[in-house]
Amino acid sequence: MKAILIDDEKPALLHLERLLDSDGRIRVTGKFTSAREGLDHLLADKAEIVFLDIEMPEMNGLEAAEYISQIDRNIMIVYTTAYSEYAIEAFELNALDYLLKPIHPDRLSKTVERVAVYDQHKASRIEAVKPDDPQVVCFKRLMLADSSGSGGKLRWRTMKAQELFAILLHHKGRWIDRGLLLDTMWPDVESDKAVTYLHTSISQVRKVLKDWGVEAAVEYAQESYRLFAEGIVTDVEKFEREVGDNPVITEQNREHYERVLELYRGDYLEEHDYSWAKPRSGELLERFAVLAKAIADYEMKHGNERQALRSLVLLQEKDPYSEEVCRLVLTAYAGIGDFVSLKACYEAFAHVLKKELGLEPEPQTKRLYEQLMRKRD
Structure with a gap:
């Protein structure tokens, strides 16, 4: 897990960093002597945990916690303080724990254990499969969720089998002429060998589908193939369904649309660099841009520029x-x-x-x- 440390006293920062390095379960990715610096870092680079001093000039830790929750409600906060009377107020602001200075290694170890337990429970809630949870991830890289919902554990025997499945999924439910598949996947291979490669890859895809245990099949008719998979939901399908044509952000649906935006982990099949997927990738990026700008526009109109920057920074990375x-x-x-x-x-x-x-x-x-x-x- 990644953590950042915020404390206006440099010796306290170094002491806490040494303790965490010795423990080994949490990786420190940033140290900051002001809350504002730490908040700006979180906008650009996510962390799971923030160790946050309460008593700081300009912006104290209790105020900073409210901004952190706007950036990402899932970030865990652990307060560090020399004043025990702040403990109750800290927990009222949803801090996971607090540490009294000077921090003792044994007390820090208990905090790290608490963080680990909380993170496991959070992961269990996230991985619990809902009826419309995506069984296939297409944003950034192609991944299949196994029957337990843990995701990404099924392996393809060859890269060509994986690409063939991606093409079939890309045209989900529609027939694809065999000649088009051969020209797309093996354009420089002589006809007989290309057909053999196609049959081998089809067999490998069917085996993965069987091992996967979902209601899906590769069908063949009239020199064409199609993926029949009405029971499979992809993250792309869910993203497009939820975004719609013209999303209007309100206070009632703002959090919903923020979760939809998080589905876009990267460009469509980005890591595979399939040339045939580029036009579709552009279309989805445009939809992502429309939603990100709509959310940012809403937040800026309501004086939440920091929250708006969270969407805008993501968008600027893509465009x-x-x-x-x-x-x-x-x-x-x-x-x-x-x-x-x-x-x-x-x-x-x-x-x-x-x-x-x-x-x-x-x-x-x-x-x-x-x-x-x-x-x-």
Whole structure:
């Protein structure tokens, strides 16, 4: 598990880091002497646990906890404090535990055990299979959930068998001409060998489906194949169904749409780099962008710029050349008064455009940047 440490006293940070390193069960990925620095880090790089000092200047730990819950409600918080009277208030803000300074190794070990138990219970709740839970993951990489719902344990005998299943799933329920399959998967192989490879791969796919134990089958008729799998739900299908054509974010459905956004773990079949999947990948990225911008727009209108940045940073990673997304990110940083990040964001965007596309930011983006920076002054 990954953790970050936030404490305005550097000796306390180093002491806690040494204790955690000695314990070995939690990996420290960041140390910060202000709550604001820690919050900015969480927007860019997730962590499962935050060890958070309560008494800090500018923003104390109790206030920071409220911002952390906006970034990700699943982050576990452990308070560190020299004042035991804060313990009750800490638990009222859903802290998992608290540690009194100076922190003793035995007490920290109990906290780490509590974290591990809580994480296991949380994982069990997440992995409990619901009727419409995706049995197949297509965002980022192709994975099949086994009958226990643990996910990703079934293995393909060959990469070609995996790709064949991906193509059949891509056209789920529709017939695919055998010639098209041969041209797509073995374009440079002589006909007889290609047919043999296809038959072998079909057999391997059928074996995986049998071992998988789901209601699915590869059917053949009139020189064509199709995957009959009405009982299989993919993360892509669930994502598209939930997003719809024009999502309207309200206070009542905001959390629902945030969970839908989390289905998009990466681009469609991204790690496999199938050329035939590129058009579909672009379509899904556009839907992701529509939802991410809708959520960010709602949050910014309601004064939750930090929460908006969570969606916008994800979107900018996927679409680094978008002028519109860049302007939204700049506006959000200005809204929280973080002009250092605002300047760094604009300069990084301009550098990427110049280096990779040979372009300058659009005049509208330049003007917005200059206007926002003048507000700082």
